[in-house]
Amino acid sequence: MNLSILLKGINILGISGPSGSEVNVSSVCYNSRQCTPDSLFVAIRGLKSDGHEYIDDAVRCGAKVIVCEKEVTMPPEITVVRVENGRRTLGLLARNFYADPSRCLVAVAVMGTNGKTTVTYILESIFQAAGFSCGVLGTVNYRYPGLVMEAPNTTPESLDLQRIIREMVDHGVTHLVAEVSSHAVDLRRIDDCDFDLGIFTNLTQDHLDYHKTMENYFQAKKRFFSEVLPGGRKQHRYAMAVNADDPWGKRLIRETGEISRPLTFGIEEKADIRASSFDLSLDGIRAEIVVGSMSFDVDTALIGKFNLYNVLAAVSASVALRVPIEAIRRGVRAMNAVPGRLEKVSGSTQPDVFVDYAHTDDALRRVLQSLSPFKRGRIITVFGCGGDRDRGKRPLMGKVATNYSDLTILTSDNPRSEDPLSIIRDIEVGINSQSIPEGSSEDLSRGMTGRGYVVIPDRREAIGAAIRSARPSDIVLIAGKGHEDYQIIGEKRLFFDDRAVAKEFLQNT
Ligand SMILES: CC(=O)N[C@H]1[C@@H](OP(=O)(O)OP(=O)(O)OC[C@H]2O[C@@H](n3ccc(=O)[nH]c3=O)[C@H](O)[C@@H]2O)O[C@H](CO)[C@@H](O)[C@@H]1O[C@H](C)C(=O)N[C@@H](C)C(=O)N[C@H](CCC(=O)O)C(=O)O
Numbered sequence: 001m002n003l004s005i006l007l008k009g010i011n012i013l014g015i016s017g018p019s020g021s022e023v024n025v026s027s028v029c030y031n032s033r034q035c036t037p038d039s040l041f042v043a044i045r046g047l048k049s050d051g052h053e054y055i056d057d058a059v060r061c062g063a064k065v066i067v068c069e070k071e072v073t074m075p076p077e078i079t080v081v082r083v084e085n086g087r088r089t090l091g092l093l094a095r096n097f098y099a100d101p102s103r104c105l106v107a108v109a110v111m112g113t114n115g116k117t118t119v120t121y122i123l124e125s126i127f128q129a130a131g132f133s134c135g136v137l138g139t140v141n142y143r144y145p146g147l148v149m150e151a152p153n154t155t156p157e158s159l160d161l162q163r164i165i166r167e168m169v170d171h172g173v174t175h176l177v178a179e180v181s182s183h184a185v186d187l188r189r190i191d192d193c194d195f196d197l198g199i200f201t202n203l204t205q206d207h208l209d210y211h212k213t214m215e216n217y218f219q220a221k222k223r224f225f226s227e228v229l230p231g232g233r234k235q236h237r238y239a240m241a242v243n244a245d246d247p248w249g250k251r252l253i254r255e256t257g258e259i260s261r262p263l264t265f266g267i268e269e270k271a272d273i274r275a276s277s278f279d280l281s282l283d284g285i286r287a288e289i290v291v292g293s294m295s296f297d298v299d300t301a302l303i304g305k306f307n308l309y310n311v312l313a314a315v316s317a318s319v320a321l322r323v324p325i326e327a328i329r330r331g332v333r334a335m336n337a338v339p340g341r342l343e344k345v346s347g348s349t350q351p352d353v354f355v356d357y358a359h360t361d362d363a364l365r366r367v368l369q370s371l372s373p374f375k376r377g378r379i380i381t382v383f384g385c386g387g388d389r390d391r392g393k394r395p396l397m398g399k400v401a402t403n404y405s406d407l408t409i410l411t412s413d414n415p416r417s418e419d420p421l422s423i424i425r426d427i428e429v430g431i432n433s434q435s436i437p438e439g440s441s442e443d444l445s446r447g448m449t450g451r452g453y454v455v456i457p458d459r460r461e462a463i464g465a466a467i468r469s470a471r472p473s474d475i476v477l478i479a480g481k482g483h484e485d486y487q488i489i490g491e492k493r494l495f496f497d498d499r500a501v502a503k504e505f506l507q508n509t
Pocket residue numbers: 030031032033043044045046047048049050051054139152153154155156157181182183184187
């Protein structure tokens with residue numbers, strides 16, 4: 001692509017070397033290792049390293065245009081474009097390079113601490129029932145009909161985002177549902193994508209390693225609704241669907257309502273879209289949903305009140321986009337499982353064993369509260385906390401797990417660069433029940449009962465101990481890793497799948 005087309009709309013502070021129509025660019029890259037002959041390399045000041053240090057590598061790999069923030073000296077045949085913010089510029093270059101693909105489809109962003117992935121699955125199912133071709137970007141994978149790609153991040157980097165949306169549009173996708181993480185808003189991954197609608201599910205503690213305070217975390221989410229969404233070129237009657245029962249959702253409506261035209265959903269509060277009655281069981285949810293003067297019933301195999309909120313979020317977005325009610329009902333009914341979210345891995349004569357992705361205290365509380373009414377025996381919870389992530393949530397999760405479980409097994413969950421035992425010690429701080437500091441599967445078979453906990457750092461051993469000690473009337477919850485098929489220890493990413501491990505132990509009991 002011609003450099004002058006690529007640089008359209010970009011605020012250039014200075015340019016040296018060949019320029020304008022003389023230069024043709026073969027690809028845009030933000031990682032020097034991906035540069036090939038005639039690439040354009042954007043140097044980004046990152047959190048771990050500075051892209052400016054890789055400019056020479058990029059040129060060695062064939063880059064002939066460098067976009068950067070700092071003054072650099074380059075051979076005369078290399079074009080250097082100086083800009084104020086490399087990350088911001090990458091988004092604009094990506095939009096230009098892939099010919100602005102988000103304009104060509106309906107795009108819905110799903111935001112909030114918990115429930116994003118689940119809402120994307122429900123919306124995808126509704127859109128399919130309505131006959132739309134739907135693409136999804138999120139934690140589990142990036143996909144559109146005929147293709148599934150690995151998802152390195154929940155929300156892709158701007159360049160990858162624009163590339164994938166272009167690919168979707170070229171393959172006939174008409175509707176995009178994207179999880180938008182707070183990191184993605186803060187790191188400007190989505191600024192150049194035009195969304196038709198944003199959903200806000202809830203806000204509770206997570207990611208304070210990155211945002212430091214809940215206020216900053218909220219502000220990152222809010223920026224999407226107050227700047228990114230209205231900054232786009234799409235105009236709809238409603239621009240956001242917000243959980244009116246969530247305190248931060250209420251604040252979001254107060255602070256951005258005038259710009260973003262909210263449609264509210266909820267159970268407790270008077271909301272535009274409300275579940276007026278519902279029935280929750282281990283077989284799923286049945287609910288009566290009221291929309292203005294009209295009402296209709298929905299049913300789904302998803303379990304728990306929190307999933308009713310997720311259904312309401314997806315229904316609200318669909319109503320805002322004028323999807324026919326019949327398609328909404330069919331879509332919700334067809335949506336019976338989200339990988340790794342309260343996924344049952346046991347058979348009918350065995351204890352109920354669920355694998356779930358709860359990795360915050362709010363998620364863990366809601367899942368355990370949803371399972372508690374159905375317990376006939378004990379609830380045994382196995383969980384750990386990820387390394388190099390929000391440390392503040394560790395004691396909170398410890399407290400919730402032991403409060404709602406009869407037995408908790410503390411183990412490891414992606415320790416990354418941290419010592420697994422020191423993560424477990426952080427969890428223990430929140431546990432005020434009688435503690436048995438070190439444990440093994442033998443401690444369990446010796447008859448540990450009550451609201452105690454044991455520590456079994458090896459996740460495989462921990463899952464095995466839980467399943468071996470469970471009686472048929474017990475419920476076992478294996479939380480935190482859900483669909484993940486890896487365990488990150490140090491720099492190593494080893495294959496590990498809670499579901500496979502649990503099934504293996506279930507077969508042998
Ligand atoms: C904190 C964070 O989000 N960091 C993301 C960010 O990294 P960064 O820009 O700081 O990159 P860096 O490693 O410092 O490198 C700086 C620059 O040098 C470049 N470089 C580096 C090495 C080299 O040899 N050559 C080279 O050019 C890099 O490509 C980069 O452009 O941009 C990278 C490229 O897009 C991301 O991969 C990276 O995500 C890291 C891996 C990450 O773990 N992110 C998590 C926290 C995250 O984003 N999570 C959210 C939410 C999860 C959820 O709750 O659902 C998500 O959306 O996934």
